[in-house]
Amino acid sequence: MNDRLAITLNVNGQSYPVTVEPRKSLADALREDCGLTGTHLGCEHGVCGACTVIVDGRPVRSCLMFAVQAEGLAVCTVEGLAEGEALHPLQRHFWEQHGLQCGFCTPGFLMLAAGAFEADPTIDEAEMIDVLSSNLCRCTGYQNIAKAVSLALQDMRAGV
Amino acid sequence: MHGTSYSIGRSPKRLEDHPLLTGAGRFAADIAFPGQVTMRVVRSPIAFGRILDIDTRAALDCPGVLAVWTAADLTELPPIDFRMTRVDGLEPYRQPVLARDFVRYVGEPVAVVFAEDAYAAEDAADLVFCEIDDLAPRLDPLDEPGAFAPGKDAGLRTEPAVLRKGYGDVEAAFAAAHAVVELDVAIGRHSGVPMETRGAVAILDPDTDILTLHGAAKVVHYNRDAIARMLGREPDLLQLSESHVGGGFGIRGEIYPEDVLVCAAALRLRRPVRWIEDRREHLMAANHSRDQRHRMRAAVDARGFILGLDVCFFTDQGAYIRTHGATVSDLAAALLPGPYIVPAYRVEGRIRLTNKTPCGTYRAPGRYETTFARERLIDAIARRLGLDPVAVRRVNLIPETSMPFDRGIDALGTHVVYDSGKYRDLLDRTLDHLGYPALKADLAARRAGGEAVGLGLAVFVEKSGLGPRDLARVNLGPDGAIRIVTGACSIGQGVETAMAQICAETLQVPIARMAVIHGQTREIPIGFGAFASRVTVMTGSAVKLASEDLLGRARVVAGRLLQAEPALLTYRDGAFHHSETAASVDLAGIAAQSGEGLTGEGLFETSHMNYPYGVHVAQVRIDRETCGVTVERYLVAYDIGRAVNPMLVEGQIVGAAVQGIGGALLEEFVYDADGQPLATSFADYLMPTSREAPPIEVLLREDAPSPLNPLGVKGAGEGGLTAAGAAIASAVDDALGHPGLVTRLPITPLALHEALTASAKR
Numbered sequence: 001m002n003d004r005l006a007i008t009l010n011v012n013g014q015s016y017p018v019t020v021e022p023r024k025s026l027a028d029a030l031r032e033d034c035g036l037t038g039t040h041l042g043c044e045h046g047v048c049g050a051c052t053v054i055v056d057g058r059p060v061r062s063c064l065m066f067a068v069q070a071e072g073l074a075v076c077t078v079e080g081l082a083e084g085e086a087l088h089p090l091q092r093h094f095w096e097q098h099g100l101q102c103g104f105c106t107p108g109f110l111m112l113a114a115g116a117f118e119a120d121p122t123i124d125e126a127e128m129i130d131v132l133s134s135n136l137c138r139c140t141g142y143q144n145i146a147k148a149v150s151l152a153l154q155d156m157r158a159g160v
Numbered sequence: 161m162h163g164t165s166y167s168i169g170r171s172p173k174r175l176e177d178h179p180l181l182t183g184a185g186r187f188a189a190d191i192a193f194p195g196q197v198t199m200r201v202v203r204s205p206i207a208f209g210r211i212l213d214i215d216t217r218a219a220l221d222c223p224g225v226l227a228v229w230t231a232a233d234l235t236e237l238p239p240i241d242f243r244m245t246r247v248d249g250l251e252p253y254r255q256p257v258l259a260r261d262f263v264r265y266v267g268e269p270v271a272v273v274f275a276e277d278a279y280a281a282e283d284a285a286d287l288v289f290c291e292i293d294d295l296a297p298r299l300d301p302l303d304e305p306g307a308f309a310p311g312k313d314a315g316l317r318t319e320p321a322v323l324r325k326g327y328g329d330v331e332a333a334f335a336a337a338h339a340v341v342e343l344d345v346a347i348g349r350h351s352g353v354p355m356e357t358r359g360a361v362a363i364l365d366p367d368t369d370i371l372t373l374h375g376a377a378k379v380v381h382y383n384r385d386a387i388a389r390m391l392g393r394e395p396d397l398l399q400l401s402e403s404h405v406g407g408g409f410g411i412r413g414e415i416y417p418e419d420v421l422v423c424a425a426a427l428r429l430r431r432p433v434r435w436i437e438d439r440r441e442h443l444m445a446a447n448h449s450r451d452q453r454h455r456m457r458a459a460v461d462a463r464g465f466i467l468g469l470d471v472c473f474f475t476d477q478g479a480y481i482r483t484h485g486a487t488v489s490d491l492a493a494a495l496l497p498g499p500y501i502v503p504a505y506r507v508e509g510r511i512r513l514t515n516k517t518p519c520g521t522y523r524a525p526g527r528y529e530t531t532f533a534r535e536r537l538i539d540a541i542a543r544r545l546g547l548d549p550v551a552v553r554r555v556n557l558i559p560e561t562s563m564p565f566d567r568g569i570d571a572l573g574t575h576v577v578y579d580s581g582k583y584r585d586l587l588d589r590t591l592d593h594l595g596y597p598a599l600k601a602d603l604a605a606r607r608a609g610g611e612a613v614g615l616g617l618a619v620f621v622e623k624s625g626l627g628p629r630d631l632a633r634v635n636l637g638p639d640g641a642i643r644i645v646t647g648a649c650s651i652g653q654g655v656e657t658a659m660a661q662i663c664a665e666t667l668q669v670p671i672a673r674m675a676v677i678h679g680q681t682r683e684i685p686i687g688f689g690a691f692a693s694r695v696t697v698m699t700g701s702a703v704k705l706a707s708e709d710l711l712g713r714a715r716v717v718a719g720r721l722l723q724a725e726p727a728l729l730t731y732r733d734g735a736f737h738h739s740e741t742a743a744s745v746d747l748a749g750i751a752a753q754s755g756e757g758l759t760g761e762g763l764f765e766t767s768h769m770n771y772p773y774g775v776h777v778a779q780v781r782i783d784r785e786t787c788g789v790t791v792e793r794y795l796v797a798y799d800i801g802r803a804v805n806p807m808l809v810e811g812q813i814v815g816a817a818v819q820g821i822g823g824a825l826l827e828e829f830v831y832d833a834d835g836q837p838l839a840t841s842f843a844d845y846l847m848p849t850s851r852e853a854p855p856i857e858v859l860l861r862e863d864a865p866s867p868l869n870p871l872g873v874k875g876a877g878e879g880g881l882t883a884a885g886a887a888i889a890s891a892v893d894d895a896l897g898h899p900g901l902v903t904r905l906p907i908t909p910l911a912l913h914e915a916l917t918a919s920a921k922r
């Protein structure tokens with residue numbers, strides 16, 4: 001169990017050579033070995049979605065995936081969402097609509113919505129709102145998250 | 161001014177959001193130091209028993225393990241003391257940092273393992289073996305009190321305290337009553353459950369001997385002093401540092417055993433020590449809350465006016481009395497009468513210990529419970545007398561002309577005096593907003609068509625702005641940057657933005673260049689933290705005073721620079737203007753001329769809390785087959801005197817309302833007959849998702865500013881939650897055409913099904 005494996009993770013377009021135990025979760029590897037602590041752990045049992053990242057174009061719960069399973073796949077985390085200084089439409093609208101309070105769940109929601117759009121760019125607003133019910137937030141009551149995601153969806157479709 | 165986009169009453173975007181949106185936040189688990197050691201807690205698998213032996217040998221032999229401790233290794237550490245509401249005789253019931261002699265709930269820390277990494281620590285913790293002589297667990301707080309430490313100390317009982325309060329002639333009220341209405345209700349065990357679990361990282365600086373605890377929250381100054389006392393250190397040699405906090409809700413930031421353990425370990429092991437809680441631990445180790453049973457008797461006249469109220473309630477406090485002491489029961493006892501006149505009142509609050517996770521406060525402590533109890537009672541009075549429940553409420557509401565209203569009772573050591581309020585006016589506005597008669601007719605028509613839909617309404621008084629004082633400093637740096645240093649804490653509620661807006665209101669400069677410091681004991685000597693909806697009121701008032709003090713100092717410098725009598729200068733848009741010469745100098749210019757910069761200081765003190773108030777209305781639909789309750793519509797009308805940032809206030813209200821709905825319909829810490837907790841994952845402890853969260857309407861009012869502080873504000877943090885259980889219960893009754901059906905929260909499908917079956921049998 002303790003035999004470590006040398007693998008390379010591709011995160012946000014960058015290569016991270018890491019040596020991990022086979023049982024190490026992708027979330028732990030991102031946080032501890034890649035130093036990307038924007039991916040949060042709220043439950044480690046697949047319910048809260050705080051750990052959501054995009055793997056090969058789909059939203060994935062990184063607490064339920066082993067790091068070794070991600071070898072060779074393109075992983076995108078919240079740190080890779082903005083283009084330099086320019087915030088992603090989701091980030092912009094979360095800010096404007098007060099879609100976050102403590103901000104702990106925020107990376108998970110951002111990556112969930114970004115991943116859902118990436119997986120299906122024709123996703124409509126109702127489907128998108130439905131997708132949001134797979135993550136938990138304890139602060140906002142979801143209302144402003146839904147508003148922000150709806151507005152961002154329009155921007156993402158329009159490509160702005 | 162006062163129309164700039166950042167002044168009080170406006171809703172600028174939050175100062176704190178950028179790092180949180182880009183993954184640059186620093187939460188407890190994001191703090192790591194080279195050479196750190198991971199701590200893992202071994203927890204009791206048994207609800208109640210005598211500890212015979214704890215075998216740590218196998219764990220110590222694991223690779224990467226540095227040490228394993230039990231209570232025997234920490235004999236010098238005292239139990240964790242009370243922060244609030246100390247009541248005589250509670251001391252023997254405090255929780256030790258590691259179990260001594262007995263284990264008293266599943267999840268109680270019995271040992272700690274220190275290892276090189278988290279995976280190694282968890283492996284080793286599994287090998288610590290506790291030999292425990294099982295005792296019968298005590299699970300029902302209504303059972304006759306028994307021995308707390310059987311065979312050891314016969315004097316300690318499982319009812320450590322009984323609170324008694326009251327005023328007026330209750331006997332006379334009952335003697336004169338037109339009718340006596342009795343009701344027995346219960347509020348289930350649930351809690352704050354923030355999305356970030358707890359975490360604590362301690363690091364000792366060998367050069368200065370200063371120990372710093374990261375991951376602190378809520379009440380850092382008090383906690384620094386208390387932990388220093390436990391460790392036998394000078395408070396100066398301990399610093400507490402708050403970084404980002406993923407939600408507080410009352411439970412986060414109290415001192416728990418783990419906080420003390422990482423500090424003790426960092427001192428002994430001379431390495432940084434890190435503990436991050438997992439969710440399973442959180443659900444059995446962090447404070448639970450609520451869990452009260454109320455037995456009420458009301459003496460009423462023919463109009464439903466309450467002449468006298470006699471209440472006995474039981475609080476299931478769990479296995480130990482933690483930092484809050486008797487807080488929840490004290491608040492429940494004092495605030496139960498809520499917005500109503502109630503000329504005579506007698507209450508007895510029985511604090512009972514059981515073998516469950518210990519309890520503390522959760523957002524709207526004592527008010528969520530008693531608002532449910534009281535509003536259920538009002539509905540019962542209306543039913544008994546055949547009156548309209550809204551009319552009964554109106555008859556009982558304290559009129560505006562009676563403000564300030566002295567309740568003649570104490571809460572949290574302060575005298576309860578409702579400072580201001582237009583209760584009847586708010587009730588009327590709420591009904592107007594809803595188009596009440598038409599809405600009722602519409603729902604009646606839907607019911608006639610076979611649907612189970614109904615409306616429920618509940619009125620409440622909140623409390624906020626607990627003193628005694630708060631200090632703030634506003635510093636204008638030589639570069640013109642403004643730094644606001646507070647003793648507040650941030651648990652995600654937008655403290656930085658709100659404090660900056662209050663400062664900006666006085667200084668008339670944009671908030672973008674302001675930095676707001678909170679939660680750092682080394683920055684400021686006094687701080688009372690973030691709880692009891694106190695930050696905007698207390699810290700906000702201190703920031704206002706400090707900003708005014710700074711402006712006064714700047715005026716003197718401006719007078720010198722503009723060669724004018726300071727009092728004759730006018731201040732506008734961030735600059736002083738000479739009325740005759742048209743010369744002016746702005747704050748940055750003044751700062752540049754003042755060497756170190758300028759600092760203003762404000763100390764705000766108060767001996768009274770203030771009292772926001774509101775109305776909740778819930779509209780629900782019930783599936784008769786599954787007994788599932790869907791909230792179709794939800795309204796919170798809330799008067800907070802003055803809203804510093806309406807967007808943030810609404811955010812607080814909406815978020816709190818959804819938590820309240822969770823407590824009313826979904827969330828409960830259930831135990832089996834052996835005291836094993838059954839809700840130890842998010843699959844079993846159900847919190848609302850976006851699917852269960854209805855659209856929440858907010859009717860935000862500023863009709864009754866508080867006369868007790870210079871801003872007129874009252875706290876906004878809790879009232880979104882307070883009446884949720886009460887309003888939903890009433891709506892469920894209405895939907896099923898079954899007044900008085902709901903007597904217990906949460907209203908799970910199973911509970912509702914049982915209630916219906918039981919009532920069909922009667």
Ligand code: FES
Binds near residue numbers: 047051052061062064
């Ligand atoms: S941490 Fe992965 S789903 Fe909760």
Ligand code: FES
Binds near residue numbers: 099138139140
């Ligand atoms: S903003 Fe705090 S959990 Fe979502």
